[in-house]
Amino acid sequence: MKPVTVISGKVAALDRANVDTDQIIPKQFLKRVERSGFGEFLFWDWFRQPGFPLNRIEFHGAPILAAGRNFGSGSSREHAPWALQDYGYEAVVAPSFSDIFYSNCTKIGLLPVELPEPDVRELLDNAPQPATIDLAAQTVTLPSGRASRFEIDAEIKERLLNGWDEIALTENRVAEIERYEATRERVGPDTLTL
């Protein structure tokens, strides 16, 4: 994973609430066994509907996507963040996210940023005016120049800033895992002997 530090640039506005992952990437594109190349399928049906905001030419190439609350609800498909990232987004800013989607984003270095509703509104209403997200400082500099602070789990933040491989981090704790398995793990069910 590439380190995530500062993301600066145009904002694309998707002023809709409850955008579910079925919309972000429909099921017919989940049959691929690769991890890359999902960008061309992003919002497949919506991009083909007249008036879909992200079709606006001034939003093309924006690294920041601003959207309504409860973004990424529904299916746990990581293909959704893969598609957003492959399309070119580096961060998604919304008043709230679904838990699984949020977590999935943090695993691949697509930065999910939760801001108060009025601040997201400012981004949406002024898009494509640029914003700057500084992960270390935990701030989003809005088009007005005001900096809005966001919260992020300290461990997730450190991992993103450094681009660390989470599995490797956990493997460093193998002694703890072995101790758990030896002393506290409950017996069964053993799926190998069903």
Added chain:
Amino acid sequence: MAARSMFEKVWDDHVVGDGLLFIDLHLVHEVTSPQAFDGLRLAGRRVRRPDRTLATADHNVPTGRDQPDQLSQAQLDALSRNCEEFGVPLYGLGHRRQGIVHVIGPELGVTQPGMTIVCGDSHTSTHGAFGALAFGIGTSEVEHVLATQTLPQSRPQTMLISYRGSLGVGCTAKDLILGTIAQIGTDGATSHAVEYHGEAIAALSMEGRMTVANMSIEAGARAGMIAPDDTTFAYMEGRPGVPANFAEAVERWRGLATDQGATFDTTVVVDVPALAPQVSWGTNPGQVAPITGAVPEPADESDERALTYMDLRPGTPMSEIAVDRVFLGSCTNARIEDLRAAAEIVRGRQVASTVQAMVVPGSVMVKAQAEREGLDEVFKAAGFDWRGAGCSMCLGMNPDILAPGERCASTSNRNFEGRQGRGGRTHLLSPAMAAAAAVTGRLTDVRELV
């Protein structure tokens, strides 16, 4: 020790160390795992605990006589190869234990109270019906669990959903959970682990409890749990995966229930007797109305978009909405009791001439059980298509999809735009309500037919 909730007990039991949770059971399917196995291969990692891992093929398997399309077949082949290479047990297509991952875990007895269970599928919350802490994960996390049998997790907040009173005639677990999501919204339980509690929950069968827990994610919950009790233990006893010393395990499991005096971050009360059978009218599972009601006036832009997509007008009585298709299936409602409930309505009646109806049992074992009971004959005689096991039209990854504009009464869990096929329109409801819609050709209050 201070009074603890069931969630807190299970959580505490599985903390390996700071922020790291041990996973007792990892369920795997073909759609969200190939990239995870590739990741292991690239890094030279192995599956740490194949004995705590179980795979099946469900999402894109054909349920009729058709062959999988090329891409689906490639994905199924990848699962077989990966399971073989990494030593993971697999119940693939054609196996007597194959089926929807959230149906087979419980029916094999590998879903047990007090466990942590994950799967690369959001409806993993289903297993919480047994008092397990079960939640959906993404593919990176699938890889992490395969490699380490653990998952870094932040502790969710807790929510108690307390059900007051009992269900009326014709009302089911599906109505309970649809009514709940309508009340709290599709993000009403975000970042919370939910415990469902009350006499209406205690009165449910395990199938019903699984329906409730299954849809926890549709309210945004991290997990949904129900305390194990005699109903749970009776369901489990004799299944292949349960502990050899079952009685001893039951004694341990009884201790999982929330302690008197334990507190929750949030509490919600649901008035159960007020619930009529519920049907969704919109494009998310919170957009729900009683069958006795009407399509509501839009409250916001989201509602307006949904009404346009669904081609519905505010004020239209729900029971006047005609349907083209009926789908009885999915991890929400494709267990034996669901099929029995639908068959009871269908028996001696015919599917309306304007409707195409199908039954997709949740697993090969559910299908066999239904056939032993003669339910397949009931459905077939009425004009239903009787299919093989899989996820099928719940998400339409296989050929079972709606045509654009088609309207479907569906026992599944999501009515998102295009979910069951591009341009398709989904109304979520209970198995009995789906059966009623099949025979009348429109959304129908099942209480008129019993």
